[in-house]
Amino acid sequence: MTVDDRFTAGPQEASEVPEGTRSEIVTGPVSDWATDFSHLEPEWAADPYPILDDLRERCPIARTERFGGGWLPTRYADVAAVAYDTERFSSRAIIMGNVRPPRELAPMGDSPPISSDPPFHHHARKLLLPAFTKSAVARREAATRAYCHALVDTLEGLPVVDAARDYAQHIPVRVIADMLGFPPEDGPRFRRFIENVLEGVNKPAEERTAALDELYDYLLDQIRDHVDHPRDDLTTYLVKAELGGHKLEAAHVAGTMALLLIAGIDTTWSAIGASLWHLARTPADRERLVAEPELLPTAMEELLRAYAPVTMARLVKEDMTWNGVRMRADDWVLLSFPSGNRDPAQFERAGEVVIDREANRHAAFGLGIHRCVGSHLARMELRVALEVWLARIPSFELADPAAVTWSTGQVRGPRTLPLRLGAR
Structure with a gap:
């Protein structure tokens, strides 16, 4: 048996984060989105775009006292400015909630590289790049396509299916499990884990800590198994990797795996589901893509722009005035890439879905140094999922529009998506 002292601590000790600044989350009806916004409210989950459009016109940088205080820029230019400004905004916390990790957690953060500040971020990100190049991703396409076909096989003969539960969610689960060397049946x-981390931010801090302990218990079990039984996967790679001539800290390995497991699944699950939702409710677009499958790569980018699933958070480093608003140290800033993608100052017909849009420098994968390292993988999964679905199920519609539900929090996508198959 191989022993690695980095991973011999108990799960709670290895995942424990120093006490940060706590603040009570207050949910409930929003009095005015410009001064009291909350991304956890049901109307935000159901349809945030009218809210964001209104704010962009009358109060482009909204404020809230919830979560201990935060800001919501809604214009593309402002979102980009924060994303690129690592001098004044820290990434040590990317999920806006009732706990602010202490400043001592920087520059690594708890989920490197997405939670890392420069200069540590550059080295942590560079470690992951080989696994997410176009060529590395291309080697996974055949298995992904075969799995999508297998999922569709299970839906044959059913008049109504839940495309979010029975199709979209399974694809990134299988891909990420294969990459990390985790049992697919898990x-x-x-x-x-995804629901606890991304949708459970309104829970008491004690419950969130318990949920994180469960996640890190699992990750450390997987790491120890890979230490004892190395194989050709990303977990073994991280266990053996070095920075500056030293093996990665246990917290670095586990945090990066948590990032890949949670973000790698939820974002793609959401993008596939939102794309199928759009095509189910927009017959002209669906019929055109069935007739012109070569248009899908272009259409896919437009679906990513229009239904970008991800909003990221930053923390203000020091008291300052920024674009006319007085920000306090440790205020949250929500980077709404979905809002930036619908800014008329950046995109023509910004509120429309134009599936043959050519000029489309959208921000669905983020902006700045934290732009999604897995964008090639996500694009492959989305393209293959849609190619297989449209080839096998060219005709479908929403079975009950009112029955569609969307996730809450900072990653938005359908969680229930009943589709009637064979609809004309």
């Missing part, structure tokens, strides 16, 4: 656990 998919239900992955989904529970």
Whole structure:
């Protein structure tokens, strides 16, 4: 048996984060989105775009006292300015909630590289790049396509299916499990981890800590198994990797794996589901893509722009005045890439879905140094998922528009998506 002292601590000790600044989350009806916004409200989950359009016109940098205080820039230019400004905004916390990790957690953060500040970020990100190049991703396409076909096989003969639950969510679960060398049958656990981390930010801090302990218990079990039984996967790679001539800290390895497991699944699950939702409710676009499958790569970028799933958070480093507003140290800033993608100052017909849009420098994968390292992988999964679905199920519609539900929090996508198959 191989022993690696980095991973011999108990799970709680290895995942424990120093006490940060706590603040109570207050949810409930929003009095005015310009001064009291909350991304956890049901109307935000159901349809945030009218809210964001209104704010962009009358109060482009909204404020809230919830979560201990935060800001919401809604214009593309402002979102980009924060994303690129690592001098005044820290990434040590990317999920806006009731706990602010202490400043001592920087520059690594708890989920490197997405939670890392420069200069540490550059080295942590560079470690992951080989696994996410176009050529590395291309080697996974055949298996992904075969799995999508297998999922569709299980839906044959059913008049109504839940495309979010029975199709979209399973694809990134299988891909990420294969990359990390995790048992694919653990998919239900992955989904529970995602809900706890991304949708459970309104829970008491003690419950959130318990949920994180469960996640890190699992990750450390997987790491120890890979230490004892190395194989050709990303977990073994991280266990063996070095920075500056030293093996990665246990917290670095586990934090990066948590990032890949949670972000790698939820964002793609959401993008696939939102794309199918759009095509189900827009017959002209669906019929055109069935007739012109070569248009899909272009259409896919437009669907990513229009239904970008991800909003990221930053923390203000020091008291300052920024673009006319007085920000306090440790204020949250929500980077709404979905709002930036619908800014008329940046995109013509910004509020429309134009599936043959050619000029489309959208921000669905983020902006700045933290632009998604897995964008090639996400694009492959989305393209293959849509190619297989449209080839096998060219005709479908929403079975009940009112039955569609969307996730809350900073990653938005359909969680229930009943589709009637064979609809004309």
